[in-house]
Amino acid sequence: MIEDRIGTTLICNIIVQDVGAGNVEVAVADPVTLTATADNNSLHQVLKSMRETLKSTIEIL
Incomplete structure (x- = not known):
């Protein structure tokens, strides 16, 4: 696990x-x-990948 409690700091809204x-x-x-x-x-690196996934998804919308 890279950072097991990172979810507590991320706003997933x-x-x-x-x-x-x-x-x-x-x-x-x-x-x-x-x-x-x-x-x-x-x-x-994982968060950068998340950023790109979110960006791609938003662009599709």
Whole structure:
């Protein structure tokens, strides 16, 4: 396990909001930024992957 309690620091909420005129806004906190103080390169690599997955998913929407 890279960092067994990292879930306690991650905000796993995604906000989807109708902003009118047929537009939707999606917002999510950046997992890399949320854990910037963690001194664990393996964890940082996992979080970068999470960031890219979230970004790709949002772009599809």
